[in-house]
Amino acid sequence: MPRSVDAEVVVIGGGPAGMAAALSAWEWGARRVFLLERNPHLGGILNQCIHPGFGLRLFGEELTGPEYAERYIEALEKTRVEVLTDTTVLEVGGDRHVVAVNREGVWIFRARTVVFAVGCRERTRGMIRLPGTRPAGIFTAGCAQYLVNIEGYLPGKRAVILGSGDIGLIMARRLTLEGVRVEAVVEILPTLSGLLRNYVQCLLDFRIPLLLSHTVLEVLGKERVEGVVVGRVDEKGNPVGEKRLLPCDTLLLSVGLVPESELLKKSQIPLCPSSGGPFVDEDFACDVPGFFACGNVVGVFDLVDYVTESALRIGRRIGENEGHTPPRFILSPREGVATLFPQRIRRGKDGFLYVRPKEGLRKARLSLIHNGKEFHSLTFPLCRPGEMVRLDLAQVSWPEEEGEVQVVLRGEKHVDLL
Amino acid sequence: MKVYDVAIVGGGVVGCAIAWYLAHCSLDILLLEKREDVCCGVSKANTGILHSRSYWTPGTLKGEMHLRSLSWFERAFRELGLSPLRCGALTLAFSREEARYLEVSTKSEETSAEAAILSPKEVLAIEPRVNPEIYAGYFDPETMVVSPFALTIALAEGAALNGVEIHCGKEVIALESSGRFLRICCSDGTAYHARFLVNCAGASAVRLAQNLGDSLPSLSFFRGQYFVLDRECQGFVRCVLYPVPTEKSKGILVAPTPEGNLLLGPNFEPTQGEDTATTREGLLEVERGVQRLVPDVPLDRVITTFSGVRPALPERDFLIAFSPSLPCVLHLAGIESPGLTACFGIAEYVGELLARRGLPLRERNDFRFRVPSRAFRECSLEERERLIREDPDWGKIVCRCEEVTLAEVKRALRANPPARTLDGLKRRIRVFAGRCQGSFCGMHLPRILESEGGIPVHGLQKSGPGSFYVLRRDEVATYAEVR
Numbered sequence: 001m002p003r004s005v006d007a008e009v010v011v012i013g014g015g016p017a018g019m020a021a022a023l024s025a026w027e028w029g030a031r032r033v034f035l036l037e038r039n040p041h042l043g044g045i046l047n048q049c050i051h052p053g054f055g056l057r058l059f060g061e062e063l064t065g066p067e068y069a070e071r072y073i074e075a076l077e078k079t080r081v082e083v084l085t086d087t088t089v090l091e092v093g094g095d096r097h098v099v100a101v102n103r104e105g106v107w108i109f110r111a112r113t114v115v116f117a118v119g120c121r122e123r124t125r126g127m128i129r130l131p132g133t134r135p136a137g138i139f140t141a142g143c144a145q146y147l148v149n150i151e152g153y154l155p156g157k158r159a160v161i162l163g164s165g166d167i168g169l170i171m172a173r174r175l176t177l178e179g180v181r182v183e184a185v186v187e188i189l190p191t192l193s194g195l196l197r198n199y200v201q202c203l204l205d206f207r208i209p210l211l212l213s214h215t216v217l218e219v220l221g222k223e224r225v226e227g228v229v230v231g232r233v234d235e236k237g238n239p240v241g242e243k244r245l246l247p248c249d250t251l252l253l254s255v256g257l258v259p260e261s262e263l264l265k266k267s268q269i270p271l272c273p274s275s276g277g278p279f280v281d282e283d284f285a286c287d288v289p290g291f292f293a294c295g296n297v298v299g300v301f302d303l304v305d306y307v308t309e310s311a312l313r314i315g316r317r318i319g320e321n322e323g324h325t326p327p328r329f330i331l332s333p334r335e336g337v338a339t340l341f342p343q344r345i346r347r348g349k350d351g352f353l354y355v356r357p358k359e360g361l362r363k364a365r366l367s368l369i370h371n372g373k374e375f376h377s378l379t380f381p382l383c384r385p386g387e388m389v390r391l392d393l394a395q396v397s398w399p400e401e402e403g404e405v406q407v408v409l410r411g412e413k414h415v416d417l418l
Numbered sequence: 419m420k421v422y423d424v425a426i427v428g429g430g431v432v433g434c435a436i437a438w439y440l441a442h443c444s445l446d447i448l449l450l451e452k453r454e455d456v457c458c459g460v461s462k463a464n465t466g467i468l469h470s471r472s473y474w475t476p477g478t479l480k481g482e483m484h485l486r487s488l489s490w491f492e493r494a495f496r497e498l499g500l501s502p503l504r505c506g507a508l509t510l511a512f513s514r515e516e517a518r519y520l521e522v523s524t525k526s527e528e529t530s531a532e533a534a535i536l537s538p539k540e541v542l543a544i545e546p547r548v549n550p551e552i553y554a555g556y557f558d559p560e561t562m563v564v565s566p567f568a569l570t571i572a573l574a575e576g577a578a579l580n581g582v583e584i585h586c587g588k589e590v591i592a593l594e595s596s597g598r599f600l601r602i603c604c605s606d607g608t609a610y611h612a613r614f615l616v617n618c619a620g621a622s623a624v625r626l627a628q629n630l631g632d633s634l635p636s637l638s639f640f641r642g643q644y645f646v647l648d649r650e651c652q653g654f655v656r657c658v659l660y661p662v663p664t665e666k667s668k669g670i671l672v673a674p675t676p677e678g679n680l681l682l683g684p685n686f687e688p689t690q691g692e693d694t695a696t697t698r699e700g701l702l703e704v705e706r707g708v709q710r711l712v713p714d715v716p717l718d719r720v721i722t723t724f725s726g727v728r729p730a731l732p733e734r735d736f737l738i739a740f741s742p743s744l745p746c747v748l749h750l751a752g753i754e755s756p757g758l759t760a761c762f763g764i765a766e767y768v769g770e771l772l773a774r775r776g777l778p779l780r781e782r783n784d785f786r787f788r789v790p791s792r793a794f795r796e797c798s799l800e801e802r803e804r805l806i807r808e809d810p811d812w813g814k815i816v817c818r819c820e821e822v823t824l825a826e827v828k829r830a831l832r833a834n835p836p837a838r839t840l841d842g843l844k845r846r847i848r849v850f851a852g853r854c855q856g857s858f859c860g861m862h863l864p865r866i867l868e869s870e871g872g873i874p875v876h877g878l879q880k881s882g883p884g885s886f887y888v889l890r891r892d893e894v895a896t897y898a899e900v901r
Binding site for chain 1: 650694696698700806812813814815821854856860875879880883891896
């Protein structure tokens with residue numbers, strides 16, 4: 001029979017979010033804390049991110065992904081959090097039973113609290129319906145990053161990168177340094193999708209062309225990619241104007257990330273249509289009592305520091321054990337906002353609101369509106385879809401009356417990079 | 419020198435079905451496939467529908483083979499260890515004219531006993547997501563769906579289990595007849611000897627016939643493009659949903675699959691040779707066609723697109739005929755839809771034709787049924803526990819989307835015929851076939867295939883020669899050299 005285990009907290013996923021959540025649960029007094037990770041090592045995607053740039057906000061120094069992960073792995077070693085690696089969770093029930101398998105067998109954890117820290121996955125060729133042939137040589141950027149940085153292989157000799165997300169930009173530089181010719185980074189939007197610093201450090205410094213308002217219209221090649229047809233697109237993404245052939249043997253896709261919310265769906269946790277992840281409050285508690293979610297399964301963060309920061313809030317909430325009260329405010333994304341989280345506010349005393357702008361704006365103003373009245377705002381000279389706006393909830397004085405809060409981003413529209 | 423009784427050229431569904439059928443008799447059978455694996459051509463990309471008798475075409479060889487095949491289904495599923503999806507089909511009419519077609523087709527003598535014309539209300543009771551503008555529907559309970567890979571590979575494995583030799587990477591280029599037997603020459607210089615040759619080379623059948631000295635009418639190719647939707651869409655529709663067919667094709671349909679995905683397509687367009695590219699226009703056509711049947715079809719859940727090619731003769735019928743020049747060579751050409759459905763009937767018919775020319779068909783008493791490999795994702799918790807206790811590799815998930823374990827990868831590598839490429843693995847155990855399309859398992863599989871299958875990472879191929887997956891660092895110039 002499958003082995004049954006009573007647990008106070010089960011954290012699913014041993015990346016930055018799960019490690020921080022398990023650690024904070026332990027530090028706030030939880031015992032019988034289990035951290036389940038499907039890979040042989042903790043750290044998640046950080047392990048393949050061998051470039052620096054992590055930890056600037058949290059530690060004030062520039063770490064590589066593995067170095068950043070190591071800090072939390074070491075911290076966990078000082079606790080008695082039970083880490084089960086090579087362990088895959090298959091199912092989570094609404095009654096908080098967690099079914100996992102590893103080489104020892106099937107495990108059923110009966111948990112008081114379940115934390116989903118299962119991250120996100122990359123959008124694929126099928127999801128963007130990229131037409132053409134189906135040869136070898138098409139990789140998501142993260143998959144290629146693993147193959148290069150962990151396995152030590154190269155995806156090809158000559159690459160085109162579709163999408164200017166951060167992993168794509170990082171891989172443009174990485175492949176160039178490995179001797180692969182990166183012909184271009186092609187972005188369907190009129191603006192960069194990733195962080196500006198990645199554009200400067202990964203493309204400009206290596207003179208890799210960035211083709212904005214362009215996309216790959218067709219993949220060519222029978223057995224292996226032989227080239228891609230690239231063309232200009234209008235605002236709706238429809239091809240306009242001339243096309244050209246870029247010969248290459250490799251196409252990397254960096255066309256967005258989506259929360260891996262499949263496990264949550266099975267346990268009937270309500271999901272937010274704009275983020276793709278669960279609705280959460282400022283402590284990252286889901287709408288169903290006893291469930292939390294943190295990190296990129298909630299919505300895709302652009303800095304790991306924010307992932308850690310958000311996940312570290314979970315422990316206190318579990319420790320205080322104050323019960324599951326209905327939220328006082330429901331935040332909904334409106335004009336200028338692509339997505340936001342948390343979408344619920346219970347106390348409103350601390351924590352952060354993360355807002356993803358829909359488009360590039362100059363002289364931007366983020367407004368919180370209740371009953372038609374702006375009760376809090378934040379202004380900044382520039383915002384871009386590639387960089388989240390982060391609002392300190394401790395600064396907000398919330399209205400007396402509970403209810404819906406509309407979150408609006410307004411400003412002068414601009415599509416330039418800088 | 420070994421002389422086979424029958425050499426079958428082509429490891430598609432027809433070739434494999436013939437091999438499996440003939441393996442019921444005491445014969446030495448050889449199957450030659452030019453690609454690296456079976457199921458790499460026409461058979462790999464179609465809807466996988468097993469059409470019921472309601473959809474047969476009277477007065478054609480296609481129709482005759484289709485009807486013959488029906489009586490084989492249950493026996494074949496049992497012997498091959500296959501479980502088709504017994505979902506039934508609804509043909510949807512949106513006008514009085516279209517409804518008239520339904521009436522005509524039900525008058526045929528061969529329709530299923532339980533088939534019936536339904537009112538809009540009845541249609542919507544079965545399939546609430548059908549376009550409410552429906553005029554009438556025709557329900558056929560006997561339609562089934564299989565995975566075309568699963569069927570073809572099961573036939574190949576069932577054949578191999580009973581002694582059929584399957585040799586991949588063998589392209590037949592010439593034939594010499596010495597009177598008593600044929601000498602079959604392959605492009606890699608190898609040669610085989612056989613008494614009979616059956617040409618089931620699919621898209622290459624006419625070319626092969628020409629190489630052997632026979633002229634067959636030339637094939638034209640029709641392409642059909644498809645969307646595959648996430649397994650989470652399972653249950654969105656229960657039946658196969660057809661439009662009323664046209665002269666040319668069965669139309670753009672919606673089909674549930676045994677794996678839980680939803681298949682949308684195909685459109686129907688002439689194409690050059692075996693061009694299996696998808697196009698923006700073709701996919702849009704599929705989108706519009708499907709939305710006419712089920713307006714709310716969740717097109718945001720597309721996980722991949724593909725297209726399949728159907729090789730057709732000018733008459734749009736199957737051709738199964740002996741070579742005029744070599745009496746022991748049998749050609750099969752133009753096996754388009756419903757070729758998958760008809761494969762058992764074709765195999766039986768081919769057996770009869772060969773018997774008439776002297777092939778002794780003596781049924782053996784030691785024929786072995788294929789025991790299918792378990793799929794971890796289909797097991798209960800207790801079964802999973804038991805499997806892991808027997809072999810801990812069942813507890814290592816290598817593909818999270820389809821919940822495929824290391825044990826299944828190892829079995830696919832050791833199967834007969836074995837998976838040697840990423841596509842071969844995908845067709846056998848569904849790695850790379852889930853919602854991440856190999857973004858995750860594509861990281862870890864190369865190392866596993868190296869250690870468990872003896873396939874070096876830098877020699878790993880997606881689908882055969884030229885389709886390399888990655889390169890070694892020393893195969894690429896260094897940064898300094900590029901600068």
